Amino acid sequence: MKLTGKVALVTGAKDGIGKAVALAxxxxxxxxxLVSRSITxxxxxxxxxEALGRKACVATVxxxxxxxxxxxxQKVKDELGQIDILVNNAGLSKPAMMLKMxxxxxxxxxxxxxxGTFLCxxxxxxxxxxxxxxRIINVTSSAGLQGTIGQVNYxxxxxxxxxxxxxxxxxxxxxxxxxxxxxxxxVTKMTEKISTDPxxxxxxxxxxxxxxxxxxxxxxxxxxxxxxxxASYITGQILCIEGGMIMR
Numbered sequence: 001m002k003l004t005g006k007v008a009l010v011t012g013a014k015d016g017i018g019k020a021v022a023l024a025x026x027x028x029x030x031x032x033x034l035v036s037r038s039i040t041x042x043x044x045x046x047x048x049x050e051a052l053g054r055k056a057c058v059a060t061v062x063x064x065x066x067x068x069x070x071x072x073x074q075k076v077k078d079e080l081g082q083i084d085i086l087v088n089n090a091g092l093s094k095p096a097m098m099l100k101m102x103x104x105x106x107x108x109x110x111x112x113x114x115x116g117t118f119l120c121x122x123x124x125x126x127x128x129x130x131x132x133x134x135r136i137i138n139v140t141s142s143a144g145l146q147g148t149i150g151q152v153n154y155x156x157x158x159x160x161x162x163x164x165x166x167x168x169x170x171x172x173x174x175x176x177x178x179x180x181x182x183x184x185x186x187v188t189k190m191t192e193k194i195s196t197d198p199x200x201x202x203x204x205x206x207x208x209x210x211x212x213x214x215x216x217x218x219x220x221x222x223x224x225x226x227x228x229x230x231a232s233y234i235t236g237q238i239l240c241i242e243g244g245m246i247m248r
Contacts, residue, residue: 002228004029007080009073011063011120012089014039017139017184017216021087023048024220025227030085031055033076037062037090055080063116065088083124085135085227088117088161098152106153113157114164121168125177134177135227138165140238142185142246157167162238169236178235180226182218185242209244 008025012018022032023193026049034045034056041058043159060109061072076083092112094105119140128134143151144158163183169179178236205212222241225231240246 001027002230003085006030006227007033007076007082008085008087008227009033009035009076009124010087011035011061011116012091012139013045014043015045017219018087020043020220021089021223023052024224025085025099026052026054026056026141028224028228030227031056031057031080033057033059033080033083034060035059035072035076035090037225039230041074059127063120064111065147066119069116069123071121073120077127081130082127084128084133084206085246086120086124086137087227088120088136088138089183090116090141093154095151095154097150101153109153110157110160113154114160117161118164121179122163125168125172128177129172132176134172135231136168136177136179137226138173138181140165140177140181140183142183142240143243145183145238145240145246145248151213165238166236169222173235178196178226179230180231181217181220181238182226183238183240183246184216184243185245190191207245208242214241 008030010018010022014036020212022034022045026032031054032049039058044208046056057076059072059075064205094109096105102146121136138161141158143155144162147155165181166178172179219241222239
């Protein structure tokens with residue numbers, strides 16, 4: 001197993017990509033901190049991880065609030081020990097055309113995606129630097145790579161995450177800490193309309209060389225790879241898992 005003895009913290013872990021990644025990490029031997037605004041020990045993902053013989057810590061957090069993030073990280077450390085892997089997956093969507101977007105819509109998306117990613121990185125990177133080891137994986141989007149209509153807030157947030165990933169990678173590389181990002185497409189509840197709406201579905205699958213949308217389970221392998229020793233010499237990169245939609 002590739003992650004035996006490691007402790008992983010996954011935000012947005014209640015369902016979707018976060019849940020799939022948490023289960024994949026546990027299946028590779030990691031204990032997992034499951035973090036979300038509303039997760040409880042009654043959620044299925046907790047029982048599934050414990051059924052694999054791994055420990056599951058549950059913590060609620062507002063990723064856009066520094067005090068909340070620091071308290072969450074301390075809880076994880078108290079229950080599981082030092083954090084080896086961080087996956088920044090928390091997010092939300094508040095679409096609107098640019099000329100009609102409210103300041104609240106802008107702030108909410110920027111705060112959860114970009115500020116939240118920064119605060120979580122900042123909260124764990126110090127310990128990682130001191131120990132000379134760490135894996136940080138941020139979740140981005142094609143919207144941050146090429147823009148998207150009707151979601152300038154989301155595109156700006158994800159573009160910021162791409163830059164944050166690269167800047168963080170440069171700062172932490174010499175301390176044994178890697179920082180990378182993964183760009184999935186239309187596999188979350190936020191984006192399910194793209195794959196379920198008949199018109200949008202055809203529009204977007206025409207852009208995907210593989211001709212279909214992915215499944216959350218198909219994303220998880222990329223996270224395991226970047227979290228493992230197999231990716232020890234990879235940092236500052238954006239891995240697109242989108243069926244070939246974006247080729248860089």
